[in-house]
Amino acid sequence: MKKSHIVLLVLVAVAVCVIVSMFGDFSTYETFASASRQQGKVYHVIGTLEKDKGMSYNPHVDPNHFYFYAKDKSGNVDRVIFNGETPTDIEKSEQIVMKGYVQNGEFHCSQIQMKCPSKYKKDMIAEGKPS
């Protein structure tokens, strides 16, 4: 066996290990209910904005605090706290992907990605502050 083949085999083995370990890094899409089973662990939740229940951003008090209500795919509505300013055009979003964790019945999220109905606009993303 050539030396280069041995080295390649070792490298491939390492790569396989790395790739397998990568899977532990991947997140999963959850609902508010399933995310609340592991309080504090970060998940992705897909939902829609509940406009009727209102939202609030008051930069005079805190420029990094915005909250709103969202309904997840199983129909549960939860209060979502976003550590940032009101994402542009969130009112018009038809779907939002939130990245965050559940704590005390509230969903704390650090990133919101919105899907907008207009075909002429790209999806938008809003970044909150790392918690």
Add this chain to the structure above:
Amino acid sequence: MSTVEYIGEHLGPGKLGQFFVITSFVAALFSAFTYWRAVQAERTGIGESTWRSMGRYGFIFHTVSVIGIFSVLYYIISSHLFEYHYAWEHSSRALPLKYLFSCFWEGQEGSFMLWTLWHAVLGCIVMGTARRLETRTMTIIAMVQVCLATMILGLYFGPHIRVGSTPFLLLRTTMQGAPVFSMPNYLDFIKDGNGLNVLLQNYWMTIHPPVLFLGFSSTLIPFAFCIAALWKREYTEWVKPALVWALFSGGILGTGIIMGGAWAYESLNFGGYWAWDPVENASLVPWLTLIAGMHTLLVYKATKRSLPATFLLFMFTYCLVWYSTFLTRTGILGKTSVHAFTGDGTALTYHLLIVIGLLLLLCIGLLVTRWKELPRVKSEEETLTREFWMFIGSFILLLSSVQIAITTSIPVWSPLAKWISGKDIAPPVSPLQHYNSIQVWVAIIVGLLSATVLFMKFKHTDGRSVWRRLVTTGVIALALALFIGYEQHINAWQYCLMLFAASYGIVANIYYAIVIQKAKLKKLGPAIAHLGFAMVLMGILLSSFNKHIISQNTLGVLMDMGKGSDAANARESADNIMLFINTPVAMQDYVITYRGDSSSAKDPRIFYRVDYVRADSATHNVLEAFTMYPDAFVNVKGQVGITPTPATKHYWNKDIFTYVTSVMDPSKKTDTSKYESHLVHKGDTIFINNGYIVFNGFNTQVSDPRYKPQTGDIAVAALLSVYDMKGPGQEMHPIYYIRSQYENTIDDTLRNRGLYTRLSKIIPAQNAAEIQIKQTDPKDNYIVLKALVFPFINVLWIGVIVMVLGFFISIWSLLSKKSIITRRETL
């Protein structure tokens, strides 16, 4: 169905454009076929030159048609013919001339056109230079052009099957049924287009897409040479042109990718130049495999080893270019990417899949039939050789690209994973950390190899001289790394290793260039490219590791964010700073003050003026003062909210990067403050926000440009001095006069302080006055700002330039004489 005779439409350009679309498709098909026949005729020798010249004419005609499509679309966009959907969707009358070209690449069809155009131009160059490989390479290129031309054909087979989408569709065709189109004069109602996405209105976006697409397109050429070589069973002739094109491609694609980074840095609020965004990754992955292929090709050129790997890598690269188009254009990344284009439906998905399938079929078919006969070297290679370590390096690059591709492709394979495991897999929670934790090792290994391989020779190396050089440069690099690491507080051990690898790359490549190659420019291509790469690594490390937010919120009330400790709560609410107008706020070393906004009718953006002052903490001497103008599109195109673009102060060793994250909604901006009356005697003081006003008595000799005296007037001005924290006092002179028995007042205003004064009444008997004062509430006008520091980011930009320079020096030396790269250096 009644047809409406529409008024005012310009249908000519669209028909001409569509004609060019068809001719470009037909000509490409013709060219591919005739070139293929020319290859067939090679064996017999009969008619080969006829077929070939037919292929050439076909391709030239195709190129002319593509230029024709471009010109017509440009005409439509620049003449604001909004009856065309493309012009309406992507442009508007207000769009400055320099952004008209950006409209091309905002849309799907325009991007494919740009791609086609570059292929056509590069194809013409290949046609003139490929000599004995012309017929085969051009068959491939013309074939790819056929595939690309179908993307903009816009042919319908029945109501549901559509092949491609043409940029010359009429608005009324795409929006059938909209009531406005029942009117013959509908164009009178469509006064303006939808306009270009504001994020694309940046000068980087006029230059980044053409360069990136040139990079993407140029990967076709090494691919075509691979196919030609396999097809012809001739494995030497293709090496030099493929190498030149691979170098060209690597340089241009690298430039294009980093230009995208520069655009993100300047006009997006990612807060950086690289975010491991799927779209960025999609362009990085083919670049990595291309660079890997280029290196294995060098190995093959010098030693006849690694030929199969080279073929695989170049083929992989080109298929990946199509795959990245698939990722970014079909909307499959929808949930995960910031700027993946919204999907154009299943038609495009299948169309792209078919093209990728055809390419794979071609590659696999050729490789399988030729695999056994590929020339190989039987003997075992030595470990201490350049080819051995170059091959390892290429393999590491490939692994790196595989890792990036797997994570980026999560939306592609997650349905499969769900089917198997039941889990709905999402991208990593913190992608930066995910990629960095793996790619840092790639950076370390490649950084170390980049200089070390240059110390070795192909085939056989004298071990002692290599070790001597390794130790010499290693010691210097270690000293440099220790110094930088200590200065910059780099304290994570992986990044310490990366710091050493980058330092070593810099030191050893300079050493190699000067000591071994005696600084002969023509021989320095590899050393300079590797030096640039090491500088890029260094720049990434320094700017990212110590990137920090300096806009800590000192005004905001601490919110209970549900965190355990106050410290954690504070961290959560701390990264944005609130600036009320004219109210200085301390931000690390600076005192910053928001001075107001400016907008002009010509520019849709609003600029926010923020003054920065850095003073010596002991003596209060101003060390530095400057003004930044971060800007934002506010409530643009019916959006609620702002689209900010950053402003950056560049120092040689760092950047201060700021952007506005929130502003007072200008539509809600009202003047809520009212005048308040104060009765004062001479010498009295009135307290105001941030200061006070002293009434110094009256001036009865009023001479003021605002006041035109008339006979019989009685005029008096109040002498007011305003003092506040902002240094020297200012004078104000509100005027009161009686004309024809009526009282009149002329207010005086200090706009920079938002202060209005009025002398509303005088009481001569008491030598007193009634002064009315109004102050705008600073809380009515504010911005929320975020500021970050990127240390040593210039190392990154310079590194990229140096690296690309290295690519082009290599091309130059390859073209001007026999290769320096494969020549065995006199070590």
